[in-house]
Every structure is written in C-alpha cells, then in structure tokens.
Amino acid sequence: RCSEHSLEVGSCISLSQQVCSPELLSLSLTRRGLPKEKMSENGLMSRAKVLTIDTMNPTVKKVEYAVRGPIVQRAVELERELSEGMKKPFVEVIRANIGDAHAMGQQPITFFRQVLALCSYPELLNDSTFPEDAKSRAHRILQSCGGNSMGSYSASQGIDSVRQDVARYIERRDGGVSCDPDDIYLTTGASDGIVTMLKLLMCGEGAARTGVMISIPQYPLYSAALAELGAVQINYYLNEENCWSLDITELQRALDEARLHCNPRALCIINPGNPTGQVQSRECIEDVIRFAAKERLFLMADEVYQDNVYADGCQFHSFKKVLFEMGPEYSNTVELASFHSTSKCYMGECGFRGGYMEIINMDDDVKAQLTKLVSVRLCPPVPGQALMDLVVNPPQPGEPSYDNFIKERTATLSVLAEKAKLTEQVLNTVQGISCNPVQGAMYSFPRITIPKKAIEEDKGQQPDMFYCMKMLEETGICLVPGSGFGQKEGTYHFRMTILPPTDKLQILLNKVKEFHQKFTQQYS
C-alpha cells in the first residue's frame, strides 16, 4: 500500500507519475508487467519530479499567512502594472496590510542608527560628528563581540552584555521585580522565539496531541506555526461587543471542549492585541494567570506592542510583573515565556530581526534542551542584537543624545496615537462599518456588514476576501481580510494598519468609506 496516497500500489502509477518512491513505482510497474527499462523509454521516469505537491511535507501545505497572502501578491502585481504605465482607477497602491512602520514613512531613531553605523564601521569612532554617548554604546557592544566585530557569531543565547541590559530593562519596567539574564534568549525577531517555544511543547499523538490556545482573532504566525508543527489550534474568542475583552468563561469553554480531543498545554495571548488593538486590564491579566495556573497551561505572552498604548485609561501590564505581584503561589509555579521585538513600538526596525524572550520557571532540563536547540542555528543576527541593546538601554537624562531621543520617540508615539483615534473616528461614521477603539498596537480590525448578495456572489472565496480584493482593484488600498486572522462565524472584518502618514491615512480612510458605501449599494 502506498502510504502517501492510501492506494493499492498498482493504482499508484495512474496518479500521473506522482508517486512517493521509485520502489513503489517499480513495484507497481512490475505488477503490471511493465519492465523498468520500458518505463525509461517512454520517458515516464524522466518526467516525474522528486519533489511534488503530493510528495512534499503535508503540514507545510496547511500553512497560511494572510499578512503576505494572495491579496498582497495581487497588490504587488498592481504596483508592477502601474509602474509599467497601465491605467488604473488609482495612482498608487497603499499597503496597509503589514505592520511595517518605516515602509510607511516612519523615521528611525537617530541615536540607534548612529550606534549601528559606528558598530558596522568602527573607523567612525574617530569621527567628531558622532555624539559621545553613541560612541560609548558602540564601544561597549563591540567589546562584547568576538574580535570586536559584529561579523562574529555571538553566543547562541545572545551576547552576554545585551542579555544583562535586557534583564535590567525588564527590572526597571516591572518596578523592581528581579530578572535573571540567564532567563533571556535573544531571538531573530519575536517570531523566532514564539516558534521555538511552540516546537518545544510539541508532544503526543492522536488524542494526546498538543493543543495550544490562541485568541480569535489572532496574528497568523500562530496558526501557521501550529499548522506546520501539527499541533491542535484551540480557539478562544475575544469579545467584540466589549472592546475585544478576554473572558475567562470563554477560555474555560474552549479548554473544556478541547480536552475531549487533544492535550491542551499552552495558552497564547497577544497584549496589546494584534489585530484587535485592545489593551487588556490588569484584572484580566491576573485572571489569565490564575486560569493558566489552575489548568496547568504554559503561558506565552506576546508583548511586542508594549509601548504602543494610546487610549486614556489603558496601560500596559507585563505578564511577568503581574505574575510576581500575585505572590509565590503563582510566581514560583506558572511557566511563562514573554516576547518582545525591535520591530514595533517606536522603533519600527522590522528588517533587523531583533527580539528576545524571557523564560520564567522553566524546568532546568528543558532549559538545557532549549539552549541546545538554539545553538544549531548558531546565533540571532548581531545587528538585531545590538539594536535590542539600544532599545533596552537608550540615552539617559544628561547624555548628549537624550533630548533628541525623547523628542523623536514622543513624536512617533503621539502621531500613532492620533492616527489610532482618527481611524476609529472615521470608520465609525460609515454605515455598515463598526470599529472598536484602537487602544494600542498598530491596527484596526473593524467589523464590516457585507450584503447577502455579495456573500453569494463568489462562493469560491471568503466574503471578506471578495470585499478586500474589490477594494484593492478599485482603490489601490491593500488590507487583509478578517478571515486571515479568524473571526466569529458569520461576521466579517478587515485589518488595516494605522501606519500611513496622517494625510495619506485620511485619504485612505475616506476611500474606504466611499468604497464601502458603493459596495453596499452595488450589492443591495
């Protein structure tokens, strides 16, 4: 029996030569009385590729990643067509699909780039136009690098001095709760750390297969990673009616149901939220910790948007801090991994792939395995590690670069806050669009009403994909349909970033409004 196709071996050959092994193929041919040599003559053997859609990794085929999925591929085509002079109903494609701040015009922090330049080309340490604090940071970083060069591999867990700086940052951020640098792993963006942790948790088959809880809507790295690893994705629904709040009753429902068919072992939470933008209350975070403790779940806190908090009354509460403030019953027992990145907040340095994870209460033997696992890929990119060092160890009062640093950071964050408010306001003026407050992060995830006639128009794709594709073709605006993130059955959304420059964002929002009105009318 061909295990890949679940067919009798003799039938396999009829699958247009896409068989899993030459053995089975030749076995099949022999059974049919066809000699191998004849097969070569009629070219059968020479035509079949080794690696085909049927013989490739089946879990990879299940992976989807909407943020760079089909709608973005179409946007890229449209950009190409525009640049070739083809006439369109728009003059430019506006990419509001991905949380890439610099691509939308946000400026890097001057100090960070000065230090990176000094680290890249240390001759510049003799250049008087660079401020002293940038030089001393660069010097410190380079001293921690083999041969004083960013071109050396670092320790696999990350440069020691950077991990120490990260630990001190965490202690300052968390009001003194202590942090052991040995619990810090630098990573290639936060995605790397998240995937590594999920990989460690994979264990068991069938009814004992690892299940991982994730919010719906979620950032599709999680669904993609779980699909690739063959884990069970356990969806818990955020409450759209209550500003995307997380209700413990819903966590319990999801968990109890999941226990019937898999082995739930971890709970992932993104706070501030992506795509939903909510900033969870401290009470909520305590509830989640209590739930994880009671139900014995490994907690994974994705906190990459920790500086992106805009709404009055909202505040970022780190899971680590809350955990420790809940006392030893929790802080000694709950296993927690929290993730941060250089890609978001006020830095927007996505391309450098900087990140870290802090690992709390991990079993020592497992930690040794984790350390071993990360050693195989040698180390995260050193420029990203250097950047993370600057993020956690920025200019201090009294240092030459301090004023400008504060000015740039404040400007960036306040502009984001304005755009968050603008987005919510404009979208809520549209009949058929309903937008929760963008309390934090970089996105809005408004709910859209799609007329029945439009839902029936194209049964081949999700209605919100149909909607977003039409929007793209008619306005040049590239958003990502809610189906790429997950949503309650029968509801539709899209995710747009709040990143375009304010004037362009205003235009984008007006075009979205116009489009929605036109679309609604067209399909009414």
Added chain:
Amino acid sequence: RCSEHSLEVGSCISLSQQVCSPELLSLSLTRRGLPKEKMSENGLMSRAKVLTIDTMNPTVKKVEYAVRGPIVQRAVELERELSEGMKKPFVEVIRANIGDAHAMGQQPITFFRQVLALCSYPELLNDSTFPEDAKSRAHRILQSCGGNSMGSYSASQGIDSVRQDVARYIERRDGGVSCDPDDIYLTTGASDGIVTMLKLLMCGEGAARTGVMISIPQYPLYSAALAELGAVQINYYLNEENCWSLDITELQRALDEARLHCNPRALCIINPGNPTGQVQSRECIEDVIRFAAKERLFLMADEVYQDNVYADGCQFHSFKKVLFEMGPEYSNTVELASFHSTSKCYMGECGFRGGYMEIINMDDDVKAQLTKLVSVRLCPPVPGQALMDLVVNPPQPGEPSYDNFIKERTATLSVLAEKAKLTEQVLNTVQGISCNPVQGAMYSFPRITIPKKAIEEDKGQQPDMFYCMKMLEETGICLVPGSGFGQKEGTYHFRMTILPPTDKLQILLNKVKEFHQKFTQQYS
C-alpha cells in the same frame, strides 16, 4: 493507556508526576480512589511542571550540535575561571572549534562595512570621507528598501535588486549559464535555507519515511536538522585514504541499504568540504549529478566555502554549472538547491546571517509552497541581505575602492592558504596523527590514534571526546571531537579550524603535538 509512556494509566502516576495530561492524571487518580482535591492538598498537582523532559518534543531531545556542544561549554567555563584569576596550565583558551573568522582576528572587508554604515545611517551619504562607489551601492540598496530604510521588512524572498545581483553573480561565476532571479531566495545564513529545504522534503511514515543522504564526516547542522525533522539520516562515507574523495560505489551502497527501510529522496554534499576540507574534482561532481538523476534524488549542494580553495590543482566547480554543461538530459530534470553564505570565504561575516539558495528545476506548485512558507517569518535580516549584495556585486576595476578591495581579499585568502598548509605540515610530523591536505574550507580533520588504554579509561564518553576534553583542560585548546561529525567505526579524529592568526596557530599546533605525544605516552 498513556500514549506518551506506553503504560497502563494507573501506573502513570508513579512516574513522579511527570504525566502527559491532567486528564490522564485525574483518571489515574480516580481509578486509584484518590480524589482530585486530595491531590491538590498534598501538593502533587502544584509541583508538576507543564513542560518537562518527558513531556517535551521528543525529536528535539535527539538533536546534537557538537560545534557548540559540551566541549565548548567547558571552554566557556574555563575562560570564566581564568578571568576570575584561577590558576591553569595555560594563560588563554584558544577557540579553534568554530568557523568564526572575525573572532580569531580576521578583518572585515573595508568596503562592505562602509556601505553597511551608510545604509544604517544615511546621513553619512553627505560625508566626504566615504568613497563614491560605496555611496552609490548604499544608495541603490536603500532605494530598494521600503521607506528607503533597512528597518523595513523586505519581500519574503529577499530584496528584488539583491536577488537580481545574485543571479548576475551566478551567471558570471558559471561562465554564462543563465540564472533566473526568481530562483533565488535570500536566507538567514545558509543554515536557514538548508533547514527549509529539508523541511519541504519531509513526507511519509515508517518504511516510507524520508531519507536524506549526507557525507560522513558531515557538518552537524545536517544531522541536527534531520533528527529534529524525524527524517532518516543516510550516511555515505568519504574515503579518508583518498583525500576524502566521494566514491559512487559508496553512494550506491548507502542508498541500496537505505531503500530497505526508508524512502531516500535527497542527497546532500558539502563542497568544499566541512569538516574534511576536500575540494571535489569536476569528474566527481558529474558522477554525483548522474547518480542523483538515475536514482531520483533531490540534490542539495552546500557551497558556502566556494572561495576557500587553496591547494594546487584544485578548483571550485559549482554544481549548477556542471549540471548545465552536462546538457538538457540533466539540466532540465535534476532538482538542485545550492547554498551560499556571507559567513565564510573571505568575508567571514557570520554575525550578519546573510545567505541565499538557488533553486533549480523545482516543481512550480512546490515553489509556490516554498514562497508561502518563507513568508511566515517575514524576511531574512536586511543587513545580511545588503551584505550579500556587496559580496555578489563587489568593487569593479576602475572604481575607487577596487584596489583596496582586491588587496584585502587577496591577503585574507592567501593567509588562509598558508595556514592550511602549515596545519597539514605540522600535524603530519606527529606520530599518531595523520592529516589529509586541507584543500579548501577552514578546517582540518586529522585522524588520531588513541591508545587502547585511553579508550578503556572512560567508557562513558566517546574516546575522542575524552581526548579533546583532556587537551582542553591541559592546554586551553578547544577543538571538536570527530564523533561530533561522524567517522568510520573505530577511527578517531578532531576538527580544528585554521583560523587563529598565524603565530597563534603555530603555537596551537605545537601544543597539540606536545599534548598528543604526552597523551600517547601516558596511556601506552
């Protein structure tokens, strides 16, 4: 039945609370008449961690990576002890375990670092001390980045213009054989591309499980990745007696035997070789291609040392070039992935994690899956992509930086060639050490005779680990035992790099000689 422990559920609880699921645990307790509440009271539930050595990913536990394994951990400890003033038989630890050129004092290429500085901090484009060719390269790279910033995510396959430059480099290198930029994927070091390709190839269970052929000795990324993916590692032995040549009869033997118990689908070859340093002849490469074609194997050519060729009469022959020169019967059919990196050659820029792979003759549908898979991790680090761009598009005759570039590149490569020769020479003067010519790459892998008494001394570890650990403790020299790479049964080796500065290398080699003589005497 507890699937993880293959035990009757009732027995599971005796495994000191390390059970796979709370369900089974409570079921077990119920069967034993213990109420769940009692379990909480005696603290059982609160003590067991969610993630333990028994409940973690079993394939991760099988992963080993000797290059950063136990001997290196001991070297790090010794460095710490030295720095704390502890007295040792040596004044410094010499790390000859890893192919990290900059860590051992090799200098980066000035031009490359100038361009990286310009890209990091574009203000420097106004700085007259930077040469024009560096500025124009930087300008071109930045124009290809979103928002003209290295902080933007690039396209997931890599920056377009860089992929075009890579394609042109390949065409020049391969005497005009054409290269489609769409076949180029930029990667986070070569390791990333290699693991991605192996992942795609994984398919099938039991007797149909994917098997991958790899040379023994090999670079342990391959064994680690195959272990983690759950693939079958199919060892083919290089011929030590013939300068680590690759014999087709040995490939055939390994393949035929493997077919009895798995589904061999790919053949990996490292040329120039790591750890063995051989540079395969053109004839050998043709033979391998013919073998892969005949036996329907996906060919993976790890060519990261392509500029590191030292021995007279040796030359790097790219698999792509040879494939196409063998005519359409092969060039139209053999599926090939070849890998390159910014970490080796004359650049030594390991920390930047730059790399690419060229994919030849891949099925279109699989290629679309590959493109989708790499999109989940967004993109490789942009500084590494920029660096790769410079490697494939270096200063040209007539450009301001050309002379210095050639001078630096030539100096680095010729020093490596001298050190390759020195290493071979000195080691071959030692009775009981036998070193093949270091024809290329960055390592020597000499065979060592270990006295029987030493083999029996510590049955708990591999004899060559015992040998290397002793060498480390007595001389401070950190090498990696051959068992970390694979070797013929009953033979022992170590891998050392040729990277320390020449004077230090000389000292290292003399110490190795002394140690070996002493060790042999001690255990005779």
